[in-house]
Amino acid sequence: MVLLVVLLSTGAVQHQPWWQQGLLVGYELLAGAALGLAVGFVGAWALRRAALPAAGLYPLAAVGLTVLAFAAGTLAHASGFLAVYTAGVVLGNARLPHRYAILGFADGLAWLAQIGLFVLLGLLVSPSRLGTAVLPGLIIGAALVLLARPISVILSVTPFRLRWREQAFLSWAGLRGAVPIVLATIPLSEGVPGARFLFDVVFVLVVVFTLVQGSTLPPLARWLRVTDLGQATELLVESAPLERMRADLLRVEVPPGSRLNGVYLDELRLPLGAAVTLVLRDGNGFVPEMKTRLRHGDSLLIVTTVEVRDAAEDRLHAVSRYGRLARWRMQRPSAWRS
Numbered sequence: 001m002v003l004l005v006v007l008l009s010t011g012a013v014q015h016q017p018w019w020q021q022g023l024l025v026g027y028e029l030l031a032g033a034a035l036g037l038a039v040g041f042v043g044a045w046a047l048r049r050a051a052l053p054a055a056g057l058y059p060l061a062a063v064g065l066t067v068l069a070f071a072a073g074t075l076a077h078a079s080g081f082l083a084v085y086t087a088g089v090v091l092g093n094a095r096l097p098h099r100y101a102i103l104g105f106a107d108g109l110a111w112l113a114q115i116g117l118f119v120l121l122g123l124l125v126s127p128s129r130l131g132t133a134v135l136p137g138l139i140i141g142a143a144l145v146l147l148a149r150p151i152s153v154i155l156s157v158t159p160f161r162l163r164w165r166e167q168a169f170l171s172w173a174g175l176r177g178a179v180p181i182v183l184a185t186i187p188l189s190e191g192v193p194g195a196r197f198l199f200d201v202v203f204v205l206v207v208v209f210t211l212v213q214g215s216t217l218p219p220l221a222r223w224l225r226v227t228d229l230g231q232a233t234e235l236l237v238e239s240a241p242l243e244r245m246r247a248d249l250l251r252v253e254v255p256p257g258s259r260l261n262g263v264y265l266d267e268l269r270l271p272l273g274a275a276v277t278l279v280l281r282d283g284n285g286f287v288p289e290m291k292t293r294l295r296h297g298d299s300l301l302i303v304t305t306v307e308v309r310d311a312a313e314d315r316l317h318a319v320s321r322y323g324r325l326a327r328w329r330m331q332r333p334s335a336w337r338s
Contacts, residue, residue, distance in 0.1 A: 032079030033086050039069040040090025047096050051241050058098045059105030062091055095313065097241050097248075117181045124188070125203045133197065137204030144205075145172070145213075165224040173217055180206060235260070235320040237313055248309045250302040252316060254294055259323030260316075266290040268319060274304035274312040 043065035052058060066084050073083035088106075096102060150171040157167060184202040187195040221227050236253035254260045265276060265288050279288045280299040294300075304312045 028077070028079040029082060030078075031076055032073045032082035035072045035076060035078060036069050036083035036086030036088075037090060039065055039072060039083070040087040040094075043068075043087070044091055044094035044096060048094075048241075055098050055101065055240065058096065059102045062096070062102045063106065063109065065091060095239070095310065097239050100236060100238050120185070121181050121203060121206065124185075124199060126200075129196070129200050130204065133200035133204050137201045137208065140201065141205050141208055165226050169221060169224050169226050172213060172220060235317055237316060239309070242303075246306050248304055248306060250300075250304060250309075250312065250316075252300040252302060254296055254298045254300070254320075256296050258296065258320045260294050260298075260320050261296045263294050263319060263323060264290070265292045265294070268315065270302070270304075270315055271308040271311045273308040274302055277301050277303050 043062070047058065047061060050061075052061065066087050069083040069087035070080040073080035092103065092106075150167075153167050153171045157170065162170075180202050184195075184199045188199050235255060235258060236251075238251040238253075240249045240251075242249055268276070270276070276288055278285055278301040279292065279294075280301075281295065281297070302312065302316075
């Protein structure tokens with residue numbers, strides 16, 4: 001979408017044949033995705049093996065990798081936006097040291113960026129011009145909600161056999177806010193005729209979609225019954241490297257709904273080289289025994305060697321999902337891995 005807006009805004013489509021533009025877009029997408037994947041996988045590999053002097057440097061390193069992905073894409077005349085996206089997806093799903101600190105930092109940075117975009121939107125819009133943009137904005141918004149989004153959702157997710165309730169929710173929960181703002185600034189910066197009016201229309205769309213759609217998503221989800229209130233919260237596993245010992249320290253939070261509740265310590269059956277060294281319960285820490293029974297809200301400290309760390313995390317996630325049946329499930333990893 002960004003590439004198409006840039007091509008239309010710069011007028012490049014008028015100076016080059018369509019097939020050449022198609023090849024250019026294909027190259028930018030493929031090269032951007034490849035560079036993002038390369039930076040993501042190499043960066044995740046390096047962060048898992050690096051012992052940075054401070055825990056706060058890991059979030060900065062992760063953000064720096066995304067900047068590197070954008071810079072590499074730009075230098076290669078590829079899509080820097082797609083490079084950042086793919087690198088972020090890889091890093092966000094990788095098992096990194098201090099992973100939840102990295103995710104929290106990235107979430108806060110994303111909020112700061114969105115606040116900056118909305119401030120920019122307010123500075124570029126003049127209230128005296130909004131009167132002429134209200135009616136076109138409402139008509140375009142209605143067409144997007146009632147026609148464009150449902151059709152695009154049906155075409156995109158029908159092969160995945162999603163239920164009609166889920167398709168209806170996806171059709172209503174479209175993208176709002178940051179993306180249209182960024183796209184609207186491109187023709188404005190290029191001086192395209194009518195770009196100012198287009199920006200005013202985008203402002204009306206952002207305000208209407210944010211107020212109307214944003215406030216109706218929770219009740220709509222309950223009415224369509226697409227929520228799963230009984231689903232267990234994801235097991236939180238935070239890791240910190242112990243470089244000199246060639247080991248990792250895992251901090252595990254037992255969330256509500258986890259089937260770790262009621263499991264005895266010896267039933268965890270962690271791999272050789274991993275051991276639960278401390279349990280924090282109701283504000284009190286104690287060294288557990290093999291007959292210690294886990295409860296919701298417990299915090300565990302687990303020391304594991306680098307070689308068995310992944311196996312230990314897999315085992316913890318399996319027990320959190322299936323409880324005592326995890327030993328049988330572990331023999332069929334394809335049944336539960338996501």
